[in-house]
Amino acid sequence: MESKAVGFCAVVAVLGIISAAAGFGGELTRVKADDVSVSDGSCVYPSSPALALGIIAAVFAIITQIYISVTFGGCRCCRNDPNSTPISKLLSVLSWVATVIAVLLLLTAAGLNNKEGGQVDSYGYFTCYVVKPGIFAAGAVLALLSAVFGIAAYVTVAPPTLQTTTNPAVAFPVGANVDPEKSPVPMYPQQYPPQQYPPQQTPQQYTPQYA
Numbered sequence: 001m002e003s004k005a006v007g008f009c010a011v012v013a014v015l016g017i018i019s020a021a022a023g024f025g026g027e028l029t030r031v032k033a034d035d036v037s038v039s040d041g042s043c044v045y046p047s048s049p050a051l052a053l054g055i056i057a058a059v060f061a062i063i064t065q066i067y068i069s070v071t072f073g074g075c076r077c078c079r080n081d082p083n084s085t086p087i088s089k090l091l092s093v094l095s096w097v098a099t100v101i102a103v104l105l106l107l108t109a110a111g112l113n114n115k116e117g118g119q120v121d122s123y124g125y126f127t128c129y130v131v132k133p134g135i136f137a138a139g140a141v142l143a144l145l146s147a148v149f150g151i152a153a154y155v156t157v158a159p160p161t162l163q164t165t166t167n168p169a170v171a172f173p174v175g176a177n178v179d180p181e182k183s184p185v186p187m188y189p190q191q192y193p194p195q196q197y198p199p200q201q202t203p204q205q206y207t208p209q210y211a
Contacts, residue, residue, distance in 0.1 A: 005155070016144050019056075022054070026051075036128045054113065058106040068150035098149060113130075
């Protein structure tokens, strides 16, 4: 694996782990029903870091998906990339879906955790709002799965094909003094055009004349 791929996987893994850790921290520190008390007809909630942890988890999930998209060069499921494979496109879509659901769950849980007030049910009891167990944890798991799907999509992309150029076969003339290893271009012997000479004139013979 190339150093670029190793760096990408390491960054995405760290961001996904931070997001998941913050989500699980929100699950552990969320306000439970036993922690809420009723005073003067209103619910009293204790201070809890679950709100901040939920927001941090959602922010890091968004940062993770942005980094994955920027590294891939945009929306991989929408563009026609010759190196993309059906598996990489499917994993890319799953990564986006997991990110969206994780952010919604984390922000919803963080908002409900800090919600004050209550209502009187049909039995006349005063009910306070608390976050149901498992919402923070589900968001954390989906944030981690988003990072895993992003890494898998990057790994399953086909490597770019290298275009290799091959030298065409060259026929060497018989008797040519050419070393193919030292001189890949054949050195043909020089050929001169045939020279044309003027026709030879035969000397005229004179017969002596006597007076």
